[in-house]
Amino acid sequence: MITRRTLMATGTLGAAALGLPRMAFAAEQADVVIIGAGLSGLHSAQLLSGLGMRVVVLEAGGRVGGRVHTVETAEGPIDVGASQIGRSYARVLDAVRRHDLRLVPEDRDLLPFAAHFQDTWFDPADWANNPLNKTVGEERTINPILLGQVVSARHNPLKEVDDWLDPRFARDDISLRQLMEREGYSPAAIELAKISVPGIGIDETSMLRMWQEATRGGIDHRTEQAPTAAKRNQPFGETNDRNLVDGLASINNIAGGCQQLPLAMAARLGDAVRLNQQVVRIAMSDTGATVSCRDGSSYTARFVISAVPFSVLRGIAIEATRDNPIQRQAITSMPYANTARLYLHVERPFWKEDGLPASFSTDGPIGMFWGIDNHSGEGVHRAMVVMVGKVAEAISRMDHEDAEAFVQRELVRLRPAAKGLLRYQTYKDWARDPLQLGCGFSLAPGQVNAFGRTMTDPWQVLHFAGEHTRRLDFGMEAAMESGERVAVEIGERA
Template identity: 45%
Template sequence: MTFSRRHLIRAAAIAATAGPLIRTGRAKAVDTADVVVIGAGLSGLNTAWILTEAGFDVVVVEGSSRIGGRAWTATDSETAPDLGASQVGPSYARVLDVIGRLGLPMVGEDRPILPFTYHIGGQAVLAKDWADHPANKTVGAERKIAPVALSGGLIAKFNPLKELDDWLRPEFANNDISVSQLLENNGVSKAARDLVSLTTEMNNTSVLGLMHDGVRGAFEAKFAPAQSEQIGGALVTKSTDAKTADGAPVEAWPKNFVGGASILPMVMSKQLKRPVMMNKLVAAIHMDDGGVDMRCLDGTSIRAKFVVSAVPFSLLRLMEITPSLDRVHFQAINEMGYTDTARAWCTVKEPFWQQDGLNPSVYSDSALRMFWVHDNHSGKKDAPTKGPFKATFVLTWGAADRIAQMDPARASAFLLSELERLRPASKGQVKVDRFHSWGQQSLQRGCRHSYKPGQITAFANDMIKPWQRLHFAGEHTRRLDYGMESALESGERVANEIMERA
């Protein structure tokens, strides 16, 4: 195959973002396989595993030196946090099946968030005082909704979706609009909209996608009611002492992997006949009537019958694909939005909130946005709670994009200084163990996909269809599920597509 000038430009773009992973070299002998899968995250590995069990010769190539994609346990950090995927819900049928097959140990998540103080407009307001506090400028029924729950609560109020696939149905296309437009159309006050904007992208995200998240969350809650809640766009554990009818403790959900979520993709990769080819950055995919030629920047070439892209569109758009994509696939791959989430995992030496008299956790209109303090269960009746505690700075959307411009050390120092400004008693009591921004990861370029207004109507239904011999997997191609379950859902769908064609 020949390489065009456009191909060389795209290859240079990949190389520029991948840094030390790139080692250019001469062309190597061409490997062959039935299927080549690009990306060793959960979706790519599930595709490869299913096809391997069906008798296909499958090779997986991974651009980094790590298996797992957004399932990444930072074992090099003191608290070994899961930087991305971590939770397994009770309705995650595929994930639970894989866990059972692989014999992976699980533990109930136990990190409920302690009550919030709202730092809004220069005032600190306890959660119990918010509804009637002068700092609360919202109106009517809005006043009773806590700021941390306002975005999810208002979107849920105006959500017409009932079924898991309603978001893809044309009769709901009128909701493929911005969050701002939805709230304005329904008479939500400017003060409430301003609070929502602290943790939600208002103008450049389709609310229809967020509505689907809400419906999927409600579906999840049917399996384990009252054990989790949405806080600032994330699902977190609630502290509960619920019992069954016979007095036994209710099984704890969601669950986490013993040793961290990285164990799942690592063990999945061991089920493949071929080892994952690491540090292989794909530069070009060329399809013809007989198959696919896939070329990596280091000269590795693989000839296969089919190719599966299990990487984000934000990375796939840098690869040369021939023949040229049709309109729908070109638009989806090149225009779909991606949003960042930045977090800093911390240890709190001693409970500074006992000194300042405020609630431990923070939700604010400052640059730090949210600081979650997790219950360490050390308190006893009529006795003060002791440290240390775990805590997490959480920034989403625009706030995450802005702090991602800083290196980890500077970002950590900035977050601590902002917390000290709001809560002087915290000075010297909080230590950042790990800062992580998905937007800073060159092979991810964001925490997750985010449809822009109008994009669900424009291409969500058709973008998952194969383009000639190229198939598409990944959470961004999800239909009914979310989280890790959606990654396995997409891998299963693609494996079935290929088996039907072979």
């Protein structure tokens, strides 16, 4: 029997996959067809080919990496998807080392935040005395731009990273609004939570989904050397502890951009990775499957791995000799969150001119502006407009160019001192990418109970990988976790 231990012992890549001529993989028949060349698909491909299996990875796009995407700009590479690698990312760190890539401590400390609410600027530290503050009692002291996150963290009952799947917590498969009502928060606090809710929105995401991520994130924070809790009093806690432990900061980037990792992984797989092969159909029985692509090519295999998000898998026809209503429900109804980001150069620190803190959070249509420290205080800075949740959903309904122009206009409307000082670097809206249709999975209230616990079970010969099939991890590490899980599942059946 093949277990996780056996896989680890073989290393991720056997000689079978190295340097073989294209003909070795050109047959339309394979042991395993893997759909999607993101980290989950590539990791499972490496593990399975390390076990001597013939794998083919079909990637719809012209590049590998999926949500790991480095864009070259005049100022150098910018990661518009994943970039941050924590100290506790065991699998990602292992892959970085195996592929001889170099890590550098992330240098993206955020400058302090102002708050902009109901078209008024205010200091979050003085919020308790602000007449706009309609919350009551102790709620009045909670920083309004963090309220949703603070409430979520305060009531998180999970201790272990897999507790979210434990039926003991079934009653918590509810929205943030339902949680706040249950815990007796005022209507004004519930209203405020809308601007800082983790997940898609106050009604759309299950607390169990949010707490899974928060509980796993807590492990990363525990690996920090210097306590940065005070500095972390800002959205997303984007401060880095650069005290190196075993050569690692608390947040690390890959030199040259994060996409170096999937590129290196794909290079070792050689011709097993086929670009521009968009899968449109999977026809399967209990003993095998045929996978068809838009260009008419098809592949037969004993096993198939879906390593694409459910947002795109629902567009692929799945014909099965045995239906699986639970899987179908998961594939068709799992919601996806969005992130859209505008990356900017700031020619001069305009915040010195208007006197407001550099970064800000707003209840208006652009969400958040992150001013990034350049450690001199003077001269050119980097900045990002970060749109998540409902803000990002609304932005992605606009045409791409309109959205970019709108964001820049709105920024200058809010901060006139920024006029003429913002230079465009790049823009990425993940919901508008047809091969992603969102930045990450969500689970609606009730969906952990409905299918969250069983949705990763294989359906005939179809196995499910991808960050959305995580059990324990988050981010890139979740993608790698899932690649490992499906490799073990298939190894045990082969």
